[in-house]
Amino acid sequence: METNESILVRDVVGLDDRRVIGKMRELRVDCDSLAVSHYVVASATTTSPLVLPFDRALSVGDTFVTVQTRENFLPASSAEAQALIAGGFKLVGVDAYSRTGNKLGTVASYEFDPVYGTVTSLKLADGSVYPADTFVFFAPEFVFVDNGAKTAAELRATGTTAAAEIVADEVAEEAVAEVELEEAVAEVALEEAAEEEAAEEVEEAAEEAVEEAEEELEAPELSDEDAQLVELLVGASLVDDVTSEDGAFTAEKGTVLTRAMVYDAISHDALLLLTLGADI
Numbered sequence: 001m002e003t004n005e006s007i008l009v010r011d012v013v014g015l016d017d018r019r020v021i022g023k024m025r026e027l028r029v030d031c032d033s034l035a036v037s038h039y040v041v042a043s044a045t046t047t048s049p050l051v052l053p054f055d056r057a058l059s060v061g062d063t064f065v066t067v068q069t070r071e072n073f074l075p076a077s078s079a080e081a082q083a084l085i086a087g088g089f090k091l092v093g094v095d096a097y098s099r100t101g102n103k104l105g106t107v108a109s110y111e112f113d114p115v116y117g118t119v120t121s122l123k124l125a126d127g128s129v130y131p132a133d134t135f136v137f138f139a140p141e142f143v144f145v146d147n148g149a150k151t152a153a154e155l156r157a158t159g160t161t162a163a164a165e166i167v168a169d170e171v172a173e174e175a176v177a178e179v180e181l182e183e184a185v186a187e188v189a190l191e192e193a194a195e196e197e198a199a200e201e202v203e204e205a206a207e208e209a210v211e212e213a214e215e216e217l218e219a220p221e222l223s224d225e226d227a228q229l230v231e232l233l234v235g236a237s238l239v240d241d242v243t244s245e246d247g248a249f250t251a252e253k254g255t256v257l258t259r260a261m262v263y264d265a266i267s268h269d270a271l272l273l274l275t276l277g278a279d280i
Contacts, residue, residue: 028088
């Protein structure tokens with residue numbers, strides 16, 4: 001790479017002329033292509049500067065800039081040459097601004113590709129450098145570059161996007177919380193249902209065991225009246241404590257009578273006491 005300053009140490013040599021034609025004095029830049037378009041050369045033989053189109057130079061070496069012949073220069077008296085010398089775009093000294101319209105400084109120098117002429121970076125007076133991918137545009141009055149600062153429009157768009165993302169996140173979190181709550185409620189319901197089912201199974205098993213035990217009991221010989229009384233007592237609750245005269249049979253208040261208990265009371269002559277103490 002070359003800079004607008006480093007190129008100025010080069011003499012221009014014509015290969016066919018076999019001599020130095022002049023010395024690099026200035027460069028001109030095309031605002032549309034963002035590239036060096038012409039070299040302004042101080043003539044070695046006259047006081048009038050010469051103008052060399054960039055694409056007519058053969059090469060930029062470390063010592064000389066070479067051209068094929070003196071004829072590669074624009075005619076010194078041509079309107080194009082005179083316009084480029086007097087008012088061509090130099091780029092150096094132009095104010096640089098950001099996309100947000102803030103002044104960044106003044107262009108102090110620039111780097112360019114000596115093969116294609118493309119300006120590859122700008123250096124401002126404060127030392128800050130802006131590479132080609134930050135260039136917005138060049139104009140004779142100023143240049144604009146992207147210094148990374150967001151415009152008001154971008155901030156508004158970012159703010160809207162951020163707000164939308166926050167709302168979306170909140171909605172997603174609420175949805176997740178709702179799903180988790182529903183899952184927790186469903187899990188509790190399943191546990192309760194399982195517990196109720198287990199309790200019912202235990203109760204049914206107990207009832208079946210009682211029924212089986214009662215079926216296996218050997219019923220005492222009873223009169224029809226006592227048999228009817230037994231059926232009334234089974235399942236009834238005691239409202240008083242009951243104890244047979246021999247003390248062998250006892251039943252506390254609140255006990256729910258089973259057939260086995262009634263048969264036991266009968267075996268100890270406590271049927272009447274049981275009947276009097278039961279809520280039938």
